[in-house]
Amino acid sequence: MVSRVIPVDTFDLVIFGGTGDLARRKILPALFRRYCSGQMPEDSRVIGAARSEMDDQGFRDFTREALAEFGKSQADNAEAVEGFLRHLHYVPVDARGEGGWSDLKDLLRDDEGIVRAFYFSVGPSLFADLASHVHSRGLSNRDTRIVVEKPFGHDLESARALNEELAQYFHEDQIYRIDHYLGKETVQNLMAVRFGNMLFEPLWNAQYVDHIQITVAETVGVGGRGSYYDKSGAMRDMVQNHLMQLLCLIAMEPPARFEADAVRDEKLKVIRALDPVDPDQIVRGQYTSDGEMPSYREDAENPTSKTESFIALKCYVSNWRWANTPFYLRTGKRLASRASEIAVVFKETPHSIFGIDSGRHRNVLSIRLQPNEGMTLGVTIKEPGPGGMRLVDVPLDMSFAEALGPEAEEVTDAYERLIMDVIRGNQTLFMRGDEVEAAWSWTDPLIEGWERRGDSPKPYDAGGAGPDDAAFLINRDGRRWRGIKA
Ligand code: NAD
Secondary structure, eight states, X not given: OOOOOOOOOOEEEEEETTTSHHIIIIIHHHHHHHHHHTOSOTTOEEEEEESSOOOHHHHHHHXXXXXXXXXXXXXXXXXXXXXXXXXXXXXXXXXXXXXXXXXXXXXXXXXXXXXXXXXXXXXXXXXXXXXXXXXXXXXXXXXXXXXXXXXXOSSHHHHHHHHHHHHHHSOGGGEEEOOGGGGSHHHHHHHHHXXXXXXXXGGOSTTTEEEEEEEEXXXXXXXXXXXXXXXXXXXXXXXXXXXXXXXXXXXXXXXXXXXXXXXXXXXXXXXXHBOOOOXXXXXXXXXXXXXXXXXXXXXXXXXXXXXXXXXXXXEEBOSXXXXXXXXXXXXXXXXXXXXEEEEEXXXXXXXXXXXXXXXXXXXXXXXXXXXXXXXXXXEEEEOSSSSSOOEEEEEEEEEHXXXXXXXXXXXXXXXXXXXXXXXXXXXXXXXXXHHHHHHHHHHHHHHHXXXXXXXXXXXXXXXXXXXXXHHHHHHTTTOOXXXXXX
């Protein structure tokens, strides 16, 4: 299946932090691939703006190297690379100072037909400064968009302050808060599967679903960004945003239309329906050294750190659809494998006509975000052969790459999709201000609770499945985590 390219308007996209790590690894390669696909109009411009002293040529050289490393197969096409580089410009700008702003203004085109967007790919402490400068220097109009990277706040108070700050200069429909999980093809597929099929939706509730598991497991540690991570931890870094978004898409009611506010209204209702979580339903962990790789505390350069690199918790969405259905969330670093999965575990049949020997069977719909994006439905069938009715669970397995063809893999990068959505003015896959605040309102008391009690995270072995207590959290309910494969 060949992916369809939806044309977008010509744009001037300014990347504040254009020489940073995110620009190098994600934003510039994503734009390049959209250029290769023909989606980026020929007269569009990408303008790097950062503190480093550099000219257009320097930025093009920087980008050429970034594409060689992160541009995927298209980067082998030298003509395409050079064609893309011609669209790039650079202006040295200090977010907190005077330098560069008038040069940037001169470079931007005042043409109503040209979309203007500013990507804030800098540390969060600069978001408000940038917003204020963009506004006060006359760089924005009613149609200008700003893209704000994560983290959006550190807690409710800081998120609220940032929302208020941005609202001084921009309307909510101009603000694109990125959670790149929402740009993943499989995450959008959650909505397609739920709301495009008659098959699942009637069963998607407490009557038929026993519980839901959401796992985002990583093999990497926090080395390299240890000191940043140590101030945040798995709850702030992963649960408050990415896992919360996945939970919302699983739990939300069908929106009337696939439109920004219709979808975001439904997600917000889910977050607001989340119950507070008891402390004994939360397990936090910290990886230890395996002899070769450093421990979390070594990576974080903080020998007494109480920050979690792993968290597992059980929570409830208190509404008609999900009353008393547990949602088990789990995420961590240095685990056995890199695997992200949502598993909807259905209840057992109310009565087995095959007798007690046929065992206990539950259908499981597993949606894999990585690796090998796809879906598996566990179905119970008869074990082959004579000798009575023995039942066995087998997978109906679908890999999206196999089902949709190799082109499907080429469009999977979240940033490609999200940046083009900004240009198209489509906010459906971006978080609204009230959504972010609601997520912090749920998260803050949990964090305050363990900080107040002085709880220490449990040590766990690198390369495993997290602390033993995480297994106990679910086992005591008569359930088991699905494996994180080694
Ligand atoms: P980085 O430190 O690699 O780059 C920061 C960029 O900001 C550089 O281009 C630098 O020149 C510029 N900058 C710093 N101070 C400035 C100033 N006063 N005025 C103008 N420019 C200034 O950071 P990064 O890893 O690229 O992250 C950027 C943002 O993206 C952060 O908010 C980060 O949390 C977020 N983010 C990064 C990643 C990632 O994988 N790197 C992933 C998710 C989110």
